[in-house]
Amino acid sequence: MRTSTSRTGGRFRSRATAGLTALLLPLAAMVGLASPAEAAPSATATYAKTSDWGSGFEGKWTVKNTGTTSLSSWTVEWDFPAGTAVTSAWDADVTSSGNHWTAKNKAWNGPLAPGASVSFGFNGTGSGSPSGCKLNGASCDGGSVPGDNPPSAPGTPSASNITNTAVTLSWSAATDDKGIKNYDVLRDGTRVATVTGLTYTNTGLTAGTDYSYAIQARDSADQTGPVSGSRAVRTTGGGTDPGPGDKVKLGYFTNWGVYQRNYHVKNLVSSGTAAKITHINYAFGNVQSGRCTIGDAFADYDKAYTADQSVDGKADTWDQPLRGNFNQLRKLKAQYPNIKVLWSFGGWTWSGGFGQAAANPAAFAESCYQLVEDPRWADVFDGIDLDWEYPNACGLTCDTSDPASLKNVMQAMRARFGSGNLVTAAISADGTNGGKLDAADYAGAAQYVDFYNVMTYDFFGTWAAQGPTAPHSPLTSYAGIPQEGFNSEAAITKLKGKGISGSKLNLGIGFYGRGWTGVTQATPGGTATGPAPGTYEPGNEDYKVLKVTCPATGTVAGTAYAKCGSNWWSYDTPATIGTKMSWVKSQGLKGAFYWEFSGDTANGELANAVHTGLR
Structure with a gap:
């Protein structure tokens, strides 16, 4: 986030x-x-x-x-x-x-x-x-x-196209002084195939089952070299996938959106979105001095709402005990009692405090519980969400706690909040080997969370000011992708490979686009001169603006892109969201979430696409 x-x-x-x-x-x-x-x-x-x-x-x-x-x-x-x-x-x-x-x-x-x-x-x-x-x-x-020396070990295989009964494996070539003849594919230590290429699709698997794959090369004299590293794979299905009625449809509501964006809780009602969501993550609370703290007191609980801005059409009074977004969320829940609201802490800007918090997880969890369960607004929240970007890795700042820090913090949160509250986390979508998802014990932490929100967006953007242009939220890899492992499929596959069930994973959707200017090439992969102009931030623009000012001209890897003049943008549309929701169901995922409500149109067409796609 x-x-x-x-x-x-x-x-x-x-x-x-x-x-x-x-x-x-x-x-x-x-x-x-x-x-x-x-x-x-x-x-x-x-x-x-x-x-x-x-x-x-x-x-x-x-x-x-x-x-x-x-x-x-x-x-x-x-x-x-x-x-x-x-x-x-x-x-x-x-x-x-x-x-x-x-x-x-x-x-x-x-x-x-x-x-x-x-x-x-x-x-x-x-x-x-x-x-x-x-x-x-x-x-x-x-x-x-x-x-004749034996061949070297091939690269550790990657896994893609995981279904109930099949998986596709790919690996980098081994080397040999006389040449490679073929490769043995080992499943759980037993050879299941010998192939000449660098990919193999293993079919006939059992749904909801764990497998381990490795590759071994043979040279022209039929000598084998060392076995590659192993890749764990869990097939989808197997009776553990959530049904349609259990799918999560979660959106982030930002407290600062009430200012320049003029986006309020009432907009969830007027757009029709409130009837199409299951959860709201309220962003963000801060993390300071090892504690959970208020993010924006005025927006959170002090701002006075007029009747026309209020969810129920009633104005706040000067002496009422709770105002601001918290009171508006309370009114929203009265009208839509199925919606669960979680208070999110951290985010890109405020994740620097997690390292100190991780030094004493129990004390941190206690501070968060006391804040979330403050009697003034305890009825508003149904749990806590931690957006730590990133445990034992670098985001805006670099964390050096240790690989066990995430697990320790989530364990303490679950112990303090108990089974009656939701405990969730937003996590990296870095599917590369040795990347952010390998820097901390996400599998160990998973046993304490109700679900993870996998941030499958912002893979590419104008932090690479000269390009190449690339969709910021690719569902899959594609020819010419700037970085392998930076796509939704790779992230979900890696998490499943760590033993995390798909029923604990939500796919992330961005309600905004990332864009460059100075671009002449219409398709992805072009050069640029810098970020395209944006309403609030260069290189970033809401979907509701882009659909009018720069309509999509093509799709790649399950997401849309558009070239208008010298500007090039990538973003999701209702059509590409429909494709992604079909993929969510095929992978047995818990559901989907999006960042964030205010980027949608006045009639909530992206939220509706998530809703209808998961029915």
């Missing part, structure tokens, strides 16, 4: 019956194992995850003698990423040094005749997949080829 400006995008058991018998070469023999110039013994070791119960899993290695002579013993080595470990094992002696694991045969299952195979198993914790496998010091695919 913003107070005046924002950058979201630049700116998610028991052991089964034990396995059987044996595998390969003796430890003593490893002293004389093949040198790099010699061929290694002909044997293979393959891994499979046989079960996963959330808090742990069972893995199995199988060693096979593919040669013509007997093997007398075997040793399998591999690496697990940090956080993944073996907790118990059977049919092998398993030891570790850091993240490096070694399994050696038992005294009774070392010999292995030609063509024979043996398995050993283990229980583990974590979600990582093994990499760097070696069998008796050589490649687990049968040994290295003299004079």
